[in-house]
Amino acid sequence: MLIERVNEFARLRRDLHECAHQRKGHVALVTGPVGSGKTQVLETFHRGAVATGARVLTAAGSRAEQGLPFGVLGQLLHGARLAGSDTTRAEKLMREAADVVPAAEAGWEAADELPAEGALWAPLSREVFATLLELVDPGPLVLVVDDLHHADATSLHSLLYVTRRLQHVPVMVLLSEALTSRPANPLFHAELRSRPRLTQVALPPLTADLVARALPARAGGPQGAAGGEALEEARRLVGTTGGSPLLVQALLAEEGREGEGGGSAPEPRAGDAFGQAVLHSLYRHEPEARKVAQALAVLDRSASPELVGQLLGMPPGSVASALRVLHSSGLVDTDRLRHPRILQSVLADTPAEVRQRLHERAARALHEHGAASSVVAGHLVASGWTGEEWVAPVLRDAAEQSLAAGRPDLSVAYLRLGRGAGADEGRRGALATMLVGARWQVNPLAADRDLDMLVQSAGADEDPAPAPVSAVPYLLWQGRAEEAADAVAPGREARTAAPGRAAPKAGGAAGAVDGRLQAMRLLVSLSHPDFLVSVRESRDRWSRAATAPHSVSPLLQAVSVLGSALLPTEGVDSAAAAEQFLQRHHLDRGNRGLLVAPLLALLYGGRAGRVVVWSDTLLGRPEARHTPVWRGVVQSIRAEAALRLGDLAEAEQGARAALEGLPVPAWGVVVGGPLGTLISCATETGRHAEAERWLAEPVPERMFRTPIGAHYLVARGSHHLAMGRRQAASSDFQRCGAMMRGWNLEASGLVPWRLELARVQMELGERTLAAQLLRDQLHVSQGLDERTRGRALRLLASTAAPDHRRKLLSKAVELFQSCGDRQGLARALADIDQVMRQSGETGHARRFLFRADEAAQGADTASWVRQAQEWQVGQGGQGGQGEAQAGEGGDRDDVLSEAELRVAVLAARGRTNRQISDALFITVSTVEQHLTRTYRKLNVRQRTDLPSWLLAVDGDQPRKVQEKVS
Template identity: 35%
Template structure:
């Protein structure tokens, strides 16, 4: 290189900057040299081994040449080459790579090119897409452009690591407050806030979004209804705190059909789930939703809920197939957070079928893709599945360790938290800690009933609570709960929960009736695909036939139960003992209670509580905090419930406020 003529050095530097994009015409345009001079320089450089026969600069040589250039030289060469490529209408990614190398200042068209390049790379090279969006966001001067790029940066970051989006949360809140996000972007931003448990910010944002619906944005309320219904399933407290959202949830007159196919299937699926629709209807709509959606940042939550809807409808094999297909798509995109969430659902599907070791492996893998501290409030699902699998495998210490770790307190105000409480209750039930198990299941009862969310074939808290009462000898309470579950499932289907309820009801019946109930239970559980629960029902039925003197039938059923239990990776026990060794129970004494007693107040609730305790009226509080009196009333209602008090006069107790804060 040192022996090159000045012209040869210029040609070599141009070829090094251009890389695979180098050509004689481009070098001439970039350097201003004539073709004859470039050809002569090329002959010399090729003979010296600095250029390949095709005129391209080998990567090691290119790296050395570029390093030898001064920083201003490098930036200027990359900037001029970017402009040349732009004038040639070259691909956005090719131009963007040169813009990134050139740095600032950039031409006016750079923002749009970088944005387009990010879109091109988002499906194949996430890190490149992030580089392009960051550069575009840095260069953007238009507020609307910057807001859209902030959302794009957040959504791309989310795919790899949701925790990385936390740094943008304050900016997202500000964009939501100032109305600078389009409705679909605002919806996505609210989902991110919900993930992190920023419930107050999400409530405020949703309230503002719905307040801007009509007449400024005709049809927005209809377009948002699927999102409202989805939020009602997983974050029902948010909907209860936004009157417009609550009205929208219950407004069946809105014609979702006018919006587009994807919204139709999403709205119908979520509507049927919320209002305990027929199982075959839920399955059909969920499959249509899965068929109509391509996996991306905005559809992921809908597709995850559709998979769980198939599980709710006992379409276990269908759910497993779709989950496997979506996992392949997520893997192709190298989207770690997508892989984690889909793997958590895959674990839940495996758990339902009784494949305990695969369920444990999948749940562990989900928590490896995305560590527990990055899951936000949704961590309840993978933790619950892993703990349930370990409990059913008899690994009570491991299950207790999983459930004794820290979780976001806001999780317990979501349906994800109910999966978690159910897992805690089942562990305590397994080790014979019946009063504490009852507390966990009763917390599920209170949450689901108060929020008007019934997912009877996903979260059958009635049958679990019925089992506690049955073991405590409270036969009548057990029977009532089992019959409630049966009535719910009889109206809308649900083989799995119905089969478990029939098995529990058999414990409260006379021998002849119990055998009939157990036969029905076996039929329902066989239809559900839940092999481990089927084995338990067969064991009970075997015992009933043995007690009736039908030893041959009992032996046949017992062998079948034993085979099923073995396929689930669990040791079969003829006694099917309800209680566990006392030593195991003692090991679990330190399982810390969660979600019971007085709950922590949110920041907004703390501010309202302190002002109310100091004698301010609702109107005065509203004026001081820049909210409506209605919002203050809603905050006070939640404060009274969380502190277990009955009114404002009891707020003067500093002890209550100190404990809550």
């Protein structure tokens, strides 16, 4: 028994007590919505009454037996017979009366006329009353009738006869009745409520406070004031159920089963038991209420009684009454179903043909009421109905809105139905074009057939004819560069309009179309650089669009930004232009595809850190969940950026996520992006078998006509080199170089192939040739990013004389710190450690190895860090923990304190004593004292003699370095 029904139960017990002691009859009517606990109250009262010595006879009304004369009365007489009363005569009279009551007149209005038949009715009523009186002594008699609203009219007439004669007999009549949309048995209630000894008990919905007070008892604790957690849980329960005890108990039962394994109770959620409780409640309502619930489930939105009535062919007043009843039972909140699980349960129980018919009516009604196209289209798709002219335009508008909102999956459903909606040929062509784009965003493999049909339809009037411009990105994705180039060839401007639409002739629309055509031409050339010749000839025209404050075509500006990164132009900062474009358009609806180009521009411009930041922002947008292709491309770009920052774990995770969201065959020629990143990650961490597995994934040959193919070749060649296959590595790197030279594409941020080929030459002992390749890389006139310069300087240092080697490495350290490449920084620091040890500076070299560990920390620390530590031990020095332990037992005069290290770092960077004093908030005298001790410990005479390794120390975090050093 829930705690909140205790008060109602106490009132009924008080009535029974008065009935027994005052020897006067009493009538009690318990009312409440379906599922409010009326039956539970009656059963609990029954047990309590029997315990006090009362005799209890029970009966229950049923919708199925509502037309059966004397159905409820027969149940009471059956109970009396079992209790020892002689019911023979009463039952005989009842059967005779039932034979003369016409079935068609079983309603209350007919029963109201039954006393006029006199000869049979009066004896029956007297005999029934006499039979019941036999059970009064020694205690009172209680007649319990549940679900009074379903009782037959003849039994109700007999019950009224009994209630009229309770003035001096200890008989209590306890009735329960549910709220209904129409008053049940109004004449019966009119007379019943005129009884002087009548108690009415209404069962309201449960409140959060009362539910919370019951929750501790469920968990085995004492009942009492609710705590904060219990009250919060109770609020969730009441919010889901509307306070219906039936639904609350279903949720509590589910939670109890889920919590049987131990631990804290999970948050309440609606499951199968809850759904069964919903249907149990729904089927105890009138059929009209169930129909209204089905209509609300189909609409799945706030709906007026007029709209629901239009779907069901019911008067709005009847709908409003049904809504009130459903609201009282917790199923409806104002004008819609309260919880998604309630909606799912109702829909699942609605026959398919009924759902389809309701969806069709909903589409018609909502269109008439001016609802949004997307809402109407959802019902059209659910019904499959396309029978009127307005359907096709509505489906097209809904598809456009869904694409802009990042829901291509919905657009596909709308467009598939729209193609068969009786539109004209031109409109069907436009819908087919949109369908290709929508399907491609979900899964490029699903769009292949539609793309081929689109290309074939473009050549239907003239043979041969180019594919429409709208198909260019999808053709490029598949590597069909010639078809894409033909679609944007000069003289094809008229083809930029969608099928069925005239090409714009002048004004802003014409400018937009021209910008779109230019953008597509540039996209063809950048993705397949075989076509770069014409783009270079018109560089001034499109490069200005990259930095224009307001562009006629955002598409042209986005692709121009990427073009400026791959084909560097004087006066154009591609990274700044990419940042500006992303800031301006990253929140635009429908512009997700445009954002890929500036992301790549940042990546190729050496701004990998900014790529990670922007990628996280874009992937956090809600629509990213519904656009697998766009999400996968951004994840792949972010993974490559993380790789360039030396974060191998993040790089691998991102590339894996990209391939999990979209299968390898669906990636087309772009598959080399995530695959190349995964191959590089596995190679860097020494997992060569895994790299071989990724290399075994088939890639299209057309990929090697794209810059992504060059990226893949570098990753494959690096793996060959790590495995000792120098000739295979050299072949891949030379092929990559031949591609880049053939394209005349020297953006080092794209693929610095000379660095990789130099590594092979050094492996082969050709250091002179390697040095020449590295110097050529450093002398690239434009587009040389900091990471590539740092890598080139580090490799060049290995070919230089010892005195020049440290300067090159120090510069490389600065560059790696500036661009954020942790792995490159760690490599350079490890190299400085080796150089210093070779020159005999073992007392200070250890700091660089510790700094390298700091830069490359994590589970995926590359194998070359471990090799550096092994080299250190092999040279007779003590590394890591061993060297620290040696220092603990020996002389510590050469170890700088934290304060000395801070001062020394700033001094090595060229700060004056006054500047150091201001930066560290200490006096100039203190600075001078720290420097004096530093000079003595480092065995130098003046500031300019401070060792260059101090430049590698992070001045903001010297504590970590010093802790490891000391």
